[in-house]
Amino acid sequence: MVDHSIDNVSLDGKTSSRESGGVSIGSKGITIQRLALHNFRNHIATVLEMDARPVCLFGANGAGKTNLLEAVSMLGPGKGLRAASLPSLIRTEAGCAVAGGWAISARMDDCGLDRQISVGLDVSAEGRTRRVAKLDDAAVSQTDLAELIRVVWLTPAMDRVFAGPAGDRRKFYDRQVLAHTPAHGGASAVYEKAMRERNALFERGRADPSWLDALEDRLAQSGAAIAVNRVSAMERIQAAIDARPEGHFPKADISISGKFEEMAFRGDSLQEIEVAIRDTLKAGRGRDSVAGRTLTGVHRSDLVVVHRPKQLPASQCSTGEQKALLMGLILANAKALLEGDFAPNPLLLLDEAAAHLDSVRRAALYDELAALGGQAWLTGTDAGLFDAFGSRAQRFCVENGKVSKV
Ligand SMILES: Nc1ncnc2c1ncn2[C@@H]1O[C@H](COP(=O)(O)OP(=O)(O)O)[C@@H](O)[C@H]1O
Numbered sequence: 022m023v024d025h026s027i028d029n030v031s032l033d034g035k036t037s038s039r040e041s042g043g044v045s046i047g048s049k050g051i052t053i054q055r056l057a058l059h060n061f062r063n064h065i066a067t068v069l070e071m072d073a074r075p076v077c078l079f080g081a082n083g084a085g086k087t088n089l090l091e092a093v094s095m096l097g098p099g100k101g102l103r104a105a106s107l108p109s110l111i112r113t114e115a116g117c118a119v120a121g122g123w124a125i126s127a128r129m130d131d132c133g134l135d136r137q138i139s140v141g142l143d144v145s146a147e148g149r150t151r152r153v154a155k156l157d158d159a160a161v162s163q164t165d166l167a168e169l170i171r172v173v174w175l176t177p178a179m180d181r182v183f184a185g186p187a188g189d190r191r192k193f194y195d196r197q198v199l200a201h202t203p204a205h206g207g208a209s210a211v212y213e214k215a216m217r218e219r220n221a222l223f224e225r226g227r228a229d230p231s232w233l234d235a236l237e238d239r240l241a242q243s244g245a246a247i248a249v250n251r252v253s254a255m256e257r258i259q260a261a262i263d264a265r266p267e268g269h270f271p272k273a274d275i276s277i278s279g280k281f282e283e284m285a286f287r288g289d290s291l292q293e294i295e296v297a298i299r300d301t302l303k304a305g306r307g308r309d310s311v312a313g314r315t316l317t318g319v320h321r322s323d324l325v326v327v328h329r330p331k332q333l334p335a336s337q338c339s340t341g342e343q344k345a346l347l348m349g350l351i352l353a354n355a356k357a358l359l360e361g362d363f364a365p366n367p368l369l370l371l372d373e374a375a376a377h378l379d380s381v382r383r384a385a386l387y388d389e390l391a392a393l394g395g396q397a398w399l400t401g402t403d404a405g406l407f408d409a410f411g412s413r414a415q416r417f418c419v420e421n422g423k424v425s426k427v
């Protein structure tokens with residue numbers, strides 16, 4: 022869900038000065054210094070203070086570690102790391118949501134400047150809900166949050182992304198793209214809405230051609246932007262993969278299968294892709310009307326990942342190899358985001374990523390994270406999992422929704 026309700030905010034992502042009538046944010050060196058959760062999942066009132074080093078959260082299953090990563094992910098645009106609905110994040114007691122909603126606030130260091138982000142869901146006494154997003158006390162939109170917070174994550178739920186349905190892979194990949202191109206979220210929202218409306222017209226069996234024209238215009242414009250965004254992120258990620266040292270996480274060759282992404286990859290312009298989508302939709306009306314849905318478009322594209330050393334599709338690799346590929350891909354994306362001078366440093370959330378690695382790989386991962394420059398957040402059940410970091414990381418013990426610094 023993308024909120025375009027506040028558009029008087031100008032964010033150029035480069036400067037650090039305030040501008041009249043809006044807020045402009047700083048650029049590269051973003052780290053969270055203080056994170057506060059209020060009635061978020063099993064956290065009643067949790068506060069963590071940290072520096073720029075990797076943040077290691079350890080504690081028993083169910084303690085509230087993933088909930089903390091989820092809270093960080095909510096600072097960015099969209100639904101966050103579990104794709105949960107906003108009301109489901111309200112802390113429950115004996116099965117009932119507590120009054121008032123939830124809130125997360127973060128003090129960020131933005132190139133030496135203090136910035137305060139607050140997000141949350143307010144629930145009034147009458148039960149009305151209101152999403153809140155503020156930067157330094159000024160209301161901001163989802164797109165503005167996307168400009169400021171670039172966040173990528175790896176969770177155990179993503180382990181089977183290469184072997185699972187194309188839709189999951191697309192969602193996974195679009196999340197990576199969003200970190201590169203904040204406008205990707207808006208384009209996706211426009212595309213999905215127009216497609217739902219087009220499908221509904223076919224389902225009702227009386228599609229007015231001029232109404233179809235209008236919807237297909239919207240699909241063509243947003244679809245072309247989506248294809249171009251996906252391909253430009255792919256090129257950056259592939260370059261970052263290629264630049265990675267040979268080592269513990271195998272390199273991947275990535276591409277996107279989809280007619281319109283292939284056009285973008287060949288260098289066709291946005292306008293050419295737009296025309297191609299419009300023509301394809303128009304020519305496909307008969308077929309789509311029989312099917313009751315839109316059969317071609319960027320919503321059918323797929324991310325194709327090949328294990329380079331083995332020259333094997335990722336889906337055919339062993340579970341361990343798939344995990345290692347995925348880790349390499351996420352690390353490469355974090356690096357790609359860091360290297361572009363277009364974006365703030367990414368926050369990298371790695372949920373339970375260390376536990377399944379052997380000690381050599383784990384040490385290699387920590388070396389990479391310590392050198393990365395973006396703030397990394399990791400979880401694990403035992404403090405000992407993070408020993409190889411030495412003093413290069415900070416540690417917090419999570420216990421029953423409470424956090425203490427170690
Ligand atoms: N809305 C909620 N209100 C209260 N507790 C919740 C809510 N949602 C999840 N939880 C609790 O949070 C705990 C899981 O937290 P999680 O962060 O996933 O644990 P872990 O430390 O294993 O990563 C579970 O005990 C779950 O019941």
Ligand SMILES: [Mg+2]
Pocket residue numbers: 083086087088372373400
């Ligand atoms: Mg967890």
